[in-house]
Amino acid sequence: MQGHGYAQPVKQPPHVGWLVFLRVLFVVIAFFSFGFFAWVMLLRLAVVTRRSLDWGLFVAVLAADVLSIVLLGSEPGDDIHTPGGYLGLTLLLGALVAAAAYYLAADIRHFHRLDRAFRAQRPVAAYGYPQPQPQPQPQPPFTAATAPRTPQSPHTPPPMPHTPLPRPPIPTPPPPQRPAPARIEQVRAELDELSDYLRHHDGNPEGGR
Template structure:
């Protein structure tokens, strides 16, 4: 119940599939070989892939801008500055859209980083656990004791007989005192 939580093995980070890479290459080649005329296809792919309002707005703005650059390329504008400006803007647009498409597509298909959450170790109390609910009072710090070298040979201790005799004598006196006190009270 409180043991280690098993963690699943980390998922292997896989890259984009072969189909995704094929679509990426085809759209890039399509935009470059059409000299930017079909750059709106790359923007449409991004809008469909990410499904955000910002990407759809960029697609529609880019489509309108692409059409505005193609109109001056008609035969009636041949040899004018409008024809040259339209082609230069179309080529710049091709380069910008190609780079934008590749960056967005690569980031979109990048695998998410794998994060493994490992639970922290259980917190142990600083004192031994006592199930009675008794918490020991903190002990005051003790002063360091000087080092005393152990003695290898100790002198034999004298027998403890004199002390025992003294204790017996005091107990006999105490017994006599209690007897006299009881006799004074009139008890046997």
């Protein structure tokens, strides 16, 4: 399977000053020859445009010039007196004016089209050739003020404000454990017995002798 062929590149048209000079030259040649070389303008146009219409008009104007020369040459004298002579003169001048008008209009239109096509293809790079990559610009140091922001879509909710993370609770030391009530009562009983013993011992100093 074959792909599409490559489009032929459009060549740069000649300078406008050169084109104007050629147009004036061919028109002057046609008028100074009294129309006998009017076909030269259309021959140049057909060679440039390469269109079948222009080649056909070139042949038609050439045939009209030849016919007008034959009719004018059939006059018996130097002046025109016969209808054939007037027909030849009318045909010669008519072909001259029509050929000059068509030549100028078609030539200007052709090169104007070429100039537009050439200007249109200049910014388009050839297929398959690498494109020059733009050089990266030095970026400023990253700070909080220059932090890049990602674009948000219309349906994306705005980002939540930054909240501090909750700190874990600080464990409190357990309260001191109180002695059991039974231990307190035992100590109190021992203290009572000790106080009774001391009281009894202090009241009877000779009881033990």
